[in-house]
Amino acid sequence: MQVEDGKKKELEIEEIVGATVSREIQVIGFKLNDELVGIPIEEIVEITTNKDITPVPKSPGFVLGVMNLRGKIVPVATVKKKLGIKEEITPELFKKNNIIILDTDYGEVGITVDEIVGSLRFTEEDILPEPTGTIGIEIKHIKGVVQLDKQLLIILNTKTIFSKEEK
Numbered sequence: 001m002q003v004e005d006g007k008k009k010e011l012e013i014e015e016i017v018g019a020t021v022s023r024e025i026q027v028i029g030f031k032l033n034d035e036l037v038g039i040p041i042e043e044i045v046e047i048t049t050n051k052d053i054t055p056v057p058k059s060p061g062f063v064l065g066v067m068n069l070r071g072k073i074v075p076v077a078t079v080k081k082k083l084g085i086k087e088e089i090t091p092e093l094f095k096k097n098n099i100i101i102l103d104t105d106y107g108e109v110g111i112t113v114d115e116i117v118g119s120l121r122f123t124e125e126d127i128l129p130e131p132t133g134t135i136g137i138e139i140k141h142i143k144g145v146v147q148l149d150k151q152l153l154i155i156l157n158t159k160t161i162f163s164k165e166e167k
Contacts, residue, residue: 022123027155028100029117032085037113037154038120038146045101045108047116051076053094065094067110074101076110082161083137104162120153122146127155 027038028047048069053076055065062081066073076099080087099110127144130137143155 022125024121025124025127026119026121029120029153030098030100030113031115031117032080032113035085035154036117036151037156039100039102039156039158041119043102043158045103048099048101050096051099053097064089064112067099069101074108074110076112079111079113079161083141085137102158102162104158106162109162
């Protein structure tokens, strides 16, 4: 009897050792027009709202300006322009906004987004390759997509969007 129990325990241990553990991914989801987009939480420094953005003459077209974040000057960019998504820049955007601060090759950079959806969690196995050419964003800027209940989540690759080689 004890031998049978001992064998049973060995089988349970083998089952646990052989099992794969899925790594959980957490992103901050936000809207860019109608698209649900996410950035892994470890790439985000903070989220802020309603900051004054001061335009900077002769800055690259995707840079809206700079903002003062507790005494630190942080550039603010429109990620839509970098991704080729249609954007109408209104005067209100320079005062009423949702800004995600990212850690990039250029240091901290803020990006404006339409709406913060919140934290979304899924496993690494849920991430699928981008359906080529169907989203309208250059594939090099997409880490993958996740099919949620009723919407597709696009996970951005902030390293390519804000790399020093990218203009």
